[in-house]
Amino acid sequence: MAQIGQILVDVPTMQTNDPYSYAIPAEWEHQLQAGMRVIVPFGRGHRMVDGVVVGVSDVTSFDGTLKPIEAVLDLSPVLNEELQRLADWLADETFAFRITCIQTMLPNLLKTKTEREIAPLAAITPAEKAQYFPDGEPRPFDPDKLDDGTVANLLKLQRAGKVTVLYHVKNQAAAKTTVGVAPLLPPAKLAEIQATVAKRAPKQADLLAYLQQMVPKQPQPQAKVVKAAGISSAVINTGAEKGWLEKSTLEVYRDPFHQPVKPTQPLTLNPDQAKAVTAITAAIDGDETQNFLVEGVTGSGKTEVYLQSIAVALRQKRTALMLVPEIALTPQMVNRVKARFGEQVAVLHSGLSKGEQYDEWRRIDSGAATVVVGARSAVFAPVKNVGLIIMDEEHESSYKQDETPRYHARDVALWRGKYNHCPVVLGSATPSLESRARAAKGLYTRLVLPKRVNDRPLPTVHIVDMREEMKSIGDSDFSTPLVSAIQERLDRHEQVVLMLNRRGYSSFVMCRDCGFVLKCPNCDISLTLHMDSHSMKCHYCGHEEAIPKICPNCHSHKIRYYGTGTQKVETALQAQFPTARILRMDVDSTRRKGSHERILKQFGNHEADILLGTQMIAKGLDYPNVTLVGVLNADTALGLPDFRASERTFQLLTQVSGRAGRSTKPGEVFIQTFNPDHYAIQLAQSQDYERFFVTEMAMRHQGSYPPYYFAVQVTASHEDEAVAAKAMYQIVDALKLDLSDQAIVLGPTPKAIARVKRKYYYQVVIKYKNEPDLKAGLEQIRQAAQIPARHGLAVTIDPEPMNFM
Ligand SMILES: Nc1ncnc2c1ncn2[C@@H]1O[C@H](COP(=O)(O)OP(=O)(O)OP(=O)(O)O)[C@@H](O)[C@H]1O
Ligand SMILES: [Zn+2]
Numbered sequence: 001m002a003q004i005g006q007i008l009v010d011v012p013t014m015q016t017n018d019p020y021s022y023a024i025p026a027e028w029e030h031q032l033q034a035g036m037r038v039i040v041p042f043g044r045g046h047r048m049v050d051g052v053v054v055g056v057s058d059v060t061s062f063d064g065t066l067k068p069i070e071a072v073l074d075l076s077p078v079l080n081e082e083l084q085r086l087a088d089w090l091a092d093e094t095f096a097f098r099i100t101c102i103q104t105m106l107p108n109l110l111k112t113k114t115e116r117e118i119a120p121l122a123a124i125t126p127a128e129k130a131q132y133f134p135d136g137e138p139r140p141f142d143p144d145k146l147d148d149g150t151v152a153n154l155l156k157l158q159r160a161g162k163v164t165v166l167y168h169v170k171n172q173a174a175a176k177t178t179v180g181v182a183p184l185l186p187p188a189k190l191a192e193i194q195a196t197v198a199k200r201a202p203k204q205a206d207l208l209a210y211l212q213q214m215v216p217k218q219p220q221p222q223a224k225v226v227k228a229a230g231i232s233s234a235v236i237n238t239g240a241e242k243g244w245l246e247k248s249t250l251e252v253y254r255d256p257f258h259q260p261v262k263p264t265q266p267l268t269l270n271p272d273q274a275k276a277v278t279a280i281t282a283a284i285d286g287d288e289t290q291n292f293l294v295e296g297v298t299g300s301g302k303t304e305v306y307l308q309s310i311a312v313a314l315r316q317k318r319t320a321l322m323l324v325p326e327i328a329l330t331p332q333m334v335n336r337v338k339a340r341f342g343e344q345v346a347v348l349h350s351g352l353s354k355g356e357q358y359d360e361w362r363r364i365d366s367g368a369a370t371v372v373v374g375a376r377s378a379v380f381a382p383v384k385n386v387g388l389i390i391m392d393e394e395h396e397s398s399y400k401q402d403e404t405p406r407y408h409a410r411d412v413a414l415w416r417g418k419y420n421h422c423p424v425v426l427g428s429a430t431p432s433l434e435s436r437a438r439a440a441k442g443l444y445t446r447l448v449l450p451k452r453v454n455d456r457p458l459p460t461v462h463i464v465d466m467r468e469e470m471k472s473i474g475d476s477d478f479s480t481p482l483v484s485a486i487q488e489r490l491d492r493h494e495q496v497v498l499m500l501n502r503r504g505y506s507s508f509v510m511c512r513d514c515g516f517v518l519k520c521p522n523c524d525i526s527l528t529l530h531m532d533s534h535s536m537k538c539h540y541c542g543h544e545e546a547i548p549k550i551c552p553n554c555h556s557h558k559i560r561y562y563g564t565g566t567q568k569v570e571t572a573l574q575a576q577f578p579t580a581r582i583l584r585m586d587v588d589s590t591r592r593k594g595s596h597e598r599i600l601k602q603f604g605n606h607e608a609d610i611l612l613g614t615q616m617i618a619k620g621l622d623y624p625n626v627t628l629v630g631v632l633n634a635d636t637a638l639g640l641p642d643f644r645a646s647e648r649t650f651q652l653l654t655q656v657s658g659r660a661g662r663s664t665k666p667g668e669v670f671i672q673t674f675n676p677d678h679y680a681i682q683l684a685q686s687q688d689y690e691r692f693f694v695t696e697m698a699m700r701h702q703g704s705y706p707p708y709y710f711a712v713q714v715t716a717s718h719e720d721e722a723v724a725a726k727a728m729y730q731i732v733d734a735l736k737l738d739l740s741d742q743a744i745v746l747g748p749t750p751k752a753i754a755r756v757k758r759k760y761y762y763q764v765v766i767k768y769k770n771e772p773d774l775k776a777g778l779e780q781i782r783q784a785a786q787i788p789a790r791h792g793l794a795v796t797i798d799p800e801p802m803n804f805m
Helices: 079-092 098-105 126-132 148-159 185-197 202-212 221-229 235-242 271-285 302-315 331-343 354-365 378-380 410-422 432-441 468-474 481-490 566-577 595-604 645-657 678-683 687-703 721-735 774-784
Strands: 002-011 019-022 037-042 047-059 114-120 163-169 177-183 245-251 292-297 319-323 343-350 371-374 385-389 424-428 445-449 460-465 496-501 508-511 528-530 535-537 544-546 561-563 582-585 610-613 626-631 668-673 712-717 743-756 761-769 796-799
Touching: 002 037, 002 678, 019 037, 019 378, 047 098, 079 098, 079 410, 098 378, 126 148, 126 774, 148 163, 177 221, 185 202, 202 221, 202 235, 221 235, 235 245, 235 566, 271 302, 271 385, 271 445, 292 302, 292 432, 292 626, 302 319, 302 331, 302 385, 302 424, 302 445, 319 378, 319 410, 331 343, 331 371, 331 595, 343 354, 371 378, 385 410, 385 582, 410 424, 432 687, 460 468, 460 678, 468 481, 468 668, 481 496, 481 626, 481 668, 566 582, 566 610, 582 595, 626 645, 645 668, 645 678, 645 687, 668 678, 678 687, 712 721, 712 774, 721 743, 721 761, 721 774
Parallel strands: 292 424, 292 445, 319 371, 319 385, 343 371, 385 424, 460 668, 496 610, 496 626, 582 610, 626 668
Antiparallel strands: 002 019, 002 047, 037 047, 114 163, 177 245, 508 561, 528 535, 535 544, 712 761, 712 796, 743 761
């Protein structure tokens, strides 16, 4: 009996979305499993491409045309059964290629070309070790270069847990290294030499003294040795020449969360928290899948509810997955989880090197890590036997992926909850309308934490009408009441958080004579002035050019800056409060790795009085000394042509307000706005989520928007505007929608920013209640969009657009 493998090849096109059959070479028979990666010849030219096994079946004989699998990259599946099913579902849901979905789910290291080694494990017998690892060291593993018998035997050892396969990135250029120093001689010997050189070369004696108290074979960074021993690096070189010490290359571990954290014990829950934990516990124990929406005001202690629920899952020998919006912005949350659960916590985030990511992934896959914390893509972590999935700040739009596959982590979490028979807990102070509406329908059980812990009050929120303020403060960005509130805090040594939703120095540059605005040559967007780099930048494509001194259009010298950015406000703020220590946090100040954490840590240590930032400072911060929050421009989002503009504004204002007065000192908030009567701003003032929900739902109903309607956004882009537009009209025709009452079509229209990176974007938004043929229709469009005749035309389908822009 022979076997054939069903292989999805890594060639994301329509024709290859279904697996191809390949003959399984004899040595891999009954070894090859679904979820393993392979290399196969593809197409007429027999070009070698990567692929993933999705099925294996027995056949009596091969059809003569079947090509054989060229090589097998894994000894065991990198995608377990659950993740394989998830990939199928994901491809279906998001109109993406199956191979693209699989690639999205794997850690980066497994996506790149890697070198493999096979290494002995403790369980190996001396005889086996002698046979396969003659020098006792791991050996390169390339099944292609080994004879079939050896491969088969190594596979057997692997299944018996006696060997393991290690992956190395070929290009380790990204790894940060430094010079390490370790003693080569035992301490007694070093002491002996020290005595002989003490008079003649006191610096060498110092080095020898230091080396004696080092742990053998544990290199320390050279810089550290130089400093601690009080010597120069020339002395280290002498030591190396004389054979006292050995230099080596040390990899610097760059995980900002690797610092040890002080362990914490569970807190005594207040009655609302206890009720929530009890309900979640019952669902972890129960057979039916039950999902929850934890709606808790800012500072109500949601984290403690999560942590104690995770503990319940762990006690049952199950695992837990916790999603956070963005790891870099939530170091406090990661530390809290680590402080409670220690070594068994794995953290997945983009700040890790590929190797570190892969190490964490493997700790999860092997079951060594039982609690996983990570941002959006961590929802694909290979945790098994999941007992609980938590999604903190569930309303955050960063949970939705903006590129293919356009998935929402919430939907993936719900799918995995069902698969694992475990509850999904969505938590927020300001749940998304979708989630709150589903809770109202009974799809989620609502758990409410209506008060802050220890009955601390919510902050007092003031609305500042900037239309009035402008009369006295001119074009300053700070209203009179905000200025005196900041001064008060500085006098009392308390801390201030200021939010401004625009980075850069000013918004745009305009000529006062001819009205010319400097725009990006590639995109339909004006360029932003950046003072730190002394240039004009496009926030969409990264285009950068010099700041104009005269108008490029009319050559007038009256070219001026308009609008406000974080850099400009920082300068103005410093001028107003010369002694205040200010930290700025925006995309520009946090470009370097680890800078988010550093800024937040500095602020947490009260090394600064004011933290000024974009909306990235609104999330999760829990600093007891912050008693004042100021929002400089509450209106930025309100003006956008986005049906979620009010929701986003309400959420952002409520979240950022929630940073004030979280400990014993009460908090105060000033919201500067030109729309003081807008309901989103008024209700953010009273921090009344329920009223906002009811009001906004009425608006959505009136406008036939989600969550009353489902929506799909189809986009076509091409360098030629006419091609993009025409494609959109053809697509709408082809869909044959029932426009009588089930579907509403908006467009085709150019997108809000019609041109990005030299391509024109046209879109259509289809809102529908129940359109049974829509999915099949869209699937067809996806296929039609692949026709080579339409070269350069890209069609994308977003099944749950975050906005219609
Ligand atoms: N039962 C409790 N007893 C005492 N302190 C508690 C208790 N629960 C939580 N806390 C403390 O209250 C503070 C606020 O809790 P936490 O940060 O979890 O709030 P949150 O609901 O997540 O708020 P936000 O949505 O604003 O981030 C924390 O410092 C936490 O340690
Ligand atoms: Zn641009």
